[in-house]
Amino acid sequence: MCILMKKISSIFIVDDDPITVFGIRKMLKPVALCDDVQIFQNGKEALDALLKRMDSGGDIPEVIFLDINMPIMDGWDFLEEIMDLELKEKIIINMITSSIDPLDHQKWNEAKAKCLHILNFKNKPIFKIEPTDLDCIHLAS
Amino acid sequence: MKAVERIAQHYLLKQLPTATALVGVDGILVDASDSWLHTFGLCSKDAIGILVYDLFMGYNTDCGKSLRECLGKSTAQTCRFKKGDGSSEVWYENTFTPWYDERENLIGSIIQAQNITEEIKKEKELNRMINLLSTKSEVAKVGCWEYNINTEQLFWCDETKKIHKVPASYTPNVNEAISFYKQGYSRNKISMLFHKAMEKGIPFNEKLVIITDNGEERWVRVSGKPIEQNGEVVKLFGTFQDIHEQVLSELQTKQSQQLLTTLIDNIPMNVFIKDTDSRKILVNKAECDYLGKSHEELIGTTDFDTFDKESAKISVHEDLEVMRTQKPMIGKETLCVKKNGETTHFLTSKIPLFDLDGKVNGLIGISMDITGLKKKEDQMRNLINVTSLQNKKLINFAHIVSHNLRSHSANFSMLLKFLANEEDETEKERIVGMLSNASNNLMETLEDLNQIVDINTNVNLEKxxxxxxxxxxxxxxxxxxxxxxxxxxxxxxxxxxxxxxxxxxxxxxxxxxxxxxxxxxxxxxxxxxxxxxxxxxxxxxxxxxxxxxxxxxxxxxxxxxxxxxxxxxxxxxxxxxxxxxxxxxxxxxxxxxxxxxxxxxxxxxxxxxxxxxx
Incomplete structure (x- = not known):
């Protein structure tokens, strides 16, 4: 089924819905080999953790699964904060939403143009993690 | 004896007040009264024995007869003689009567002269007046008529006949004259007026319709005036005038005026005409009703008398601009505030009014009350605002609904897919537990949404x-x-x-x-x-x-x-x-x-x- 297990040093899942988190983790299992999968309830928690890792020289996540609608700090606000950070590596950010509001899609397009990181837009439901969700090399080909 | 008689006769003759002369058949003056001689500037001793033809030398007759033909005739003759010309002319009327002796032999003529210069003058004046009158009546188309009550004779002048289109030879009588009037109002009226004038001496002056002899209908003005003698009406005298053209044009003017008045008064718009000082000189009914004043009260007023100061200022400024630039102001939305604070929205047009020389002498104003429309427009705008707000809220709500429901259904789909592919029993149980969680979440969300829908649908709950x-x-x-x-x-x-x-x-x-x-x-x-x-x-x-x-x-x-x-x-x-x-x-x-x-x-x-x- 899966051709290759991708080895990933660190993954962030930012979502306040436990079912989605469960799903993502389950889907990650067959495609990615990662010992460091961290779950966050909202953008603020994830941002704080990221800043902490940057300070302490810890692993910066290679892949982030980011929900849009969350309390305290939502996906968009988190994205704004990330863009301002000085990061050497590009992060693959998969925005996950059940919203079909065209405004969200438009926002994503605008953000993609501005953002140095790789920005994917995934509409729920998700049944499978694609290779492109994990690897920027595949995007180029 | 004869001489004595002659002298006595002579003295008698000499003193006669009427100018009298005795002339023999041979034309020699035998004797004359001093008054007769005086008219020729003679005295008696020079005159006796001269030929009368010489005396009449400077005189003209008006009857074509010569003096010779008048003298020595056995029948009486009358002849007018004129001396001089123009203002100095003098007229004499001479009567030549045969003069007989005792034996009835014709021995000459007795001439009696009468100065008739005054009469001739009067006669001439009269002729002039008659001429003038007939010319005047012809030009003015004013004829006259006269009715003698005793003789029951009716006289029509030529002009009156002309108006009736009857020949000059026509002799009218009262019945026929009345039957010329159009049957109905005109005929009844003239009969009544004629009767009243005769019986009660009431004069009349009336516009009526006659049907002329050739069947044409014409308007005439007929007047009548009773002439009394010893307190009794003996004659009626009156004028008769063709006023057909005047009446027709008057009628036409009246009709177009009536049309205009009806139009202006019934048009559901305020119409007014102002002079160059912005004073109203005409207002229609709608304008009177709007301002709550009578026609008379409004004439001569300016907007400062009826509107508040600001409104009036704007309006009068518009008036003056329209008259200055001579360009009409068409369909401008204006706001008029009355002195009592009542406001009205108008769609106003002001059009410069030109006199016959093309000079501006005022303006015509037409205003339509659009307050109702304005109100409706405002209501509509409000409604649109409310609707678009509602619409925004609805779209927003729809997104919320779709998002919230979709997130649950997405979870369901995902979990079910897992379940289908899962072989491990404990993992299966875990997934089922999650499914039941998802179902609870969905229920909760639906309840929340229901609450919101309730609020937005129960807008008729009473405060x-x-x-x-x-x-x-x-x-x-x-x-x-x-x-x-x-x-x-x-x-x-x-x-x-x-x-x-x-x-x-x-x-x-x-x-x-x-x-x-x-x-x-x-x-x-x-x-x-x-x-x-x-x-x-x-x-x-x-x-x-x-x-x-x-x-x-x-x-x-x-x-x-x-x-x-x-x-x-x-x-x-x-x-x-x-x-x-x-x-x-x-x-x-x-x-x-x-x-x-x-x-x-x-x-x-x-x-x-x-x-x-x-």
Missing amino acids: KPINLHQNITKIQKNLSAFLEKHKLEVENNVPENLEIQSIPAYLDSIILNLMTNAVKYRSLDRKLTIVLSAKKHGRGTIFSFSDNGLGIDLEKYGNKLFGMYKTFHNNKEARGLGLYIIKNQIEAMGGSITVSSEVDKGTTFNVYFNEEDK
């Missing part, structure tokens, strides 16, 4: 007057356990007699939500105090709800604060629904809610109760 102070106290009592547990202090500064218009259930929900909200986001560093106050604001009431809790960064979250499922604190109890619900409830009652806050100081919500539906 009631509620004492705000008492209502707060009641909720405090219901929440007493909750409030005590959190050591909450409530300061109810709402005036005790203040009443607001609200849907009771919504007011409870608003206060309850704000209170639980304050408790949820209280600061753990200090005792929570809530201050409630209210005051009248215009036609509504502002209800202020302040706490000393955590506060919120409005710059960051201000536009999301009242959104659905928006939470801003790390609080497990937060569901992000309370503020969304009360915002919907307040808006459903026509009010609004605003917020001001400072982080770690507190938050104040201001609820505006709009109390229009009293």
